[in-house]
Amino acid sequence: MTFALETIGLDKQFGGLHVTRDLSLKIAAGARHALIGPNGAGKTTVINLLTGVIRPNGGRLVLEGTDITGLSVRARVLRGLSRTFQINQLYADLTPIETIGLAVSERLGHGGDWWRRLGSRAEVNAEIADVLTRFHLLDVMNEPTATLPYGKQRLLEIALAIATRPRVLLLDEPAAGVPQSERQDILAAVAALPREVTVLLIEHDMDLVFSFADRISVMVNGAMLVEGPPDEVARDPRVKAVYLGEGADA
Amino acid sequence: MSADRGVGEISLRRGRWNAAEIAFWLIAVASIFVFTGRYLILTEMAWLGLFALSLDLILGYAGIVSLGHAAFFGVGAYAAGLLAVHGLIKEPVLALVVAGCAAMVLGFATSFLVIRGSELSQLMVTLGIALLLRELANKFSDITGGFDGLQGIVIEPILGLFAFDLFGKVGFIYCLVVLFVLFLLARLIVNSPFGLSLRAIRNNPLRAAAIGIPVNRRLVAIYTLSAFYAGVAGALFTQTTALASLDVFSFERSADLLLVVVIGGAGYLYGGLIGAVVFRILQDVFSSWTPQFWQFWIGLVLVLIVLIGRDRVYRGVLWLPRLLLRRLAAMRGGRAAATDRSAS
Numbered sequence: 001m002t003f004a005l006e007t008i009g010l011d012k013q014f015g016g017l018h019v020t021r022d023l024s025l026k027i028a029a030g031a032r033h034a035l036i037g038p039n040g041a042g043k044t045t046v047i048n049l050l051t052g053v054i055r056p057n058g059g060r061l062v063l064e065g066t067d068i069t070g071l072s073v074r075a076r077v078l079r080g081l082s083r084t085f086q087i088n089q090l091y092a093d094l095t096p097i098e099t100i101g102l103a104v105s106e107r108l109g110h111g112g113d114w115w116r117r118l119g120s121r122a123e124v125n126a127e128i129a130d131v132l133t134r135f136h137l138l139d140v141m142n143e144p145t146a147t148l149p150y151g152k153q154r155l156l157e158i159a160l161a162i163a164t165r166p167r168v169l170l171l172d173e174p175a176a177g178v179p180q181s182e183r184q185d186i187l188a189a190v191a192a193l194p195r196e197v198t199v200l201l202i203e204h205d206m207d208l209v210f211s212f213a214d215r216i217s218v219m220v221n222g223a224m225l226v227e228g229p230p231d232e233v234a235r236d237p238r239v240k241a242v243y244l245g246e247g248a249d250a
Numbered sequence: 251m252s253a254d255r256g257v258g259e260i261s262l263r264r265g266r267w268n269a270a271e272i273a274f275w276l277i278a279v280a281s282i283f284v285f286t287g288r289y290l291i292l293t294e295m296a297w298l299g300l301f302a303l304s305l306d307l308i309l310g311y312a313g314i315v316s317l318g319h320a321a322f323f324g325v326g327a328y329a330a331g332l333l334a335v336h337g338l339i340k341e342p343v344l345a346l347v348v349a350g351c352a353a354m355v356l357g358f359a360t361s362f363l364v365i366r367g368s369e370l371s372q373l374m375v376t377l378g379i380a381l382l383l384r385e386l387a388n389k390f391s392d393i394t395g396g397f398d399g400l401q402g403i404v405i406e407p408i409l410g411l412f413a414f415d416l417f418g419k420v421g422f423i424y425c426l427v428v429l430f431v432l433f434l435l436a437r438l439i440v441n442s443p444f445g446l447s448l449r450a451i452r453n454n455p456l457r458a459a460a461i462g463i464p465v466n467r468r469l470v471a472i473y474t475l476s477a478f479y480a481g482v483a484g485a486l487f488t489q490t491t492a493l494a495s496l497d498v499f500s501f502e503r504s505a506d507l508l509l510v511v512v513i514g515g516a517g518y519l520y521g522g523l524i525g526a527v528v529f530r531i532l533q534d535v536f537s538s539w540t541p542q543f544w545q546f547w548i549g550l551v552l553v554l555i556v557l558i559g560r561d562r563v564y565r566g567v568l569w570l571p572r573l574l575l576r577r578l579a580a581m582r583g584g585r586a587a588a589t590d591r592s593a594s
Contacts, residue, residue: 051460053456072459073459073460074459074462074463074464074465077459077460077461077462078462082460082461083460085457085460089454089456089457089460090453090454090457091449091450091453091454091457092453092454093449093453094446094449094450094453097257097260097261098261098446098449099450101257101261101443101446102443102446102447102450102461102463103461103462105443105446105447106443106447106461106462106463107462110443111443111444111447111462111463111464112443112444112468113442113443113444114438114439114442114443114444114445115438115442116442117261117262117264117265117441117442118261118264118441118442118443118446119257119258119259119260119261119262119264120258120261120262122254122258125254125255125257125258125261126254128257129253129254129256129257130253132253132257133253138253138256141256141257141260142260160457160461161461163461164461164462
């Protein structure tokens, strides 16, 4: 069976620090897969390895049956692997229309157009409008991103990743830092992600993980500890030990 | 769907001409007829404005800093000078384009060194390239004339029709037309998806790559274009003054240029042009005031602008004109209301 995304024996060291150890992860097409683990387990490194920000010392990455280990960040995006960031990585001066417009233009091959304005292509406009509508951003679409409420920025963060039309989406703590009053909007947006998009959720928030995921992988010290459906993982004594142990250490 | 139309409508609004822009260019044209004795300084403002526009394209839009933009200015200046001296291309407009292209080739070749690395390394690499070129021009003095500069530059009439006159009127109109044409091109570019992607790269290069923008390719493209603009500015300098000497490559020229863009503000295209006008006026006023110490005052203005903030300085300067405009609008509004009342 081909998986949407697969890592085979992934390995990464920073000097003497071994942050990813022989990590094998298989994510089925259309899955809602969560990757959890205590602080310092190496979750962020995994995301950076998957998206191509850093290169592994060993192991392979396979996206829908194709080896992408040697591909650049951009080449992976073009092949349908996109991510959101734990801390918003947006364009402070740009409006949501422009932000989404960039991703859409780039995907449709119009990103290098220098002779016509954004807004002059109907198919780009339609897609921008569609994304902004789905993420409830129409009311603020012409405001500079830096002036938006945090919850709206968080929605834009996810909307921007979706605008690249990923087949596999990596969600890095989507609800991080969002005030309680705006939290419901984010959770609704996450729940409403199209079914055909495979999602890997990296998250601290156990409520979100257990309400969203149909499969959970638990990482400890850069290695895979347990993988299975949510109820199994919740009952697993090793997982309990890790989380309780972390509590006891602190 | 109405949301589509809304999106398209709002996006297109960005590139629309507003009243202030139209007024700016009308004033520029009017200056031909108003300041008839001041063509030399107006000409300097025009080519300096173009030079500053060139820096603004990389600094204000793509976030690339440069302390050696005079490299391209100098290549354009010497190219135009050499073409004229050796009679290779006699027609100035064609020579201008060729000179710009010479600078563009250098821009493309060096872009790969400049775009990688931090702002500090960008400053050092650009500075280094300008110094290198200056020394090369010095070394090959049989071609460039060395310290004495190129001798015997004679510029033929523009398009074979308009000869450069003693007062510099033709030269100024020529510079203004070239500036306007290249400004239109720059304006088209910055409002396009390409221009938008440059702003995204300046804002957040990490995320730009993460949504599929080819970051390096875009930076190479804008750096190359910027070099073309700077080369054309240098060629205009040579064609209007019939001079090309080593100081076209000088560090002061690059540093002054940065000053011009800081004075006018980066990232909205007019900053370079306004900065050029303000800078030359300040230079003129201060140097007639205190010939030895004018740089002191320029320095003070720079420090004030950076410390107080450009917006606040300009709000102060523009306070009176704005007040008058408001009064005028209120008066007109009042009169319109009065005629409305009498009509009803």
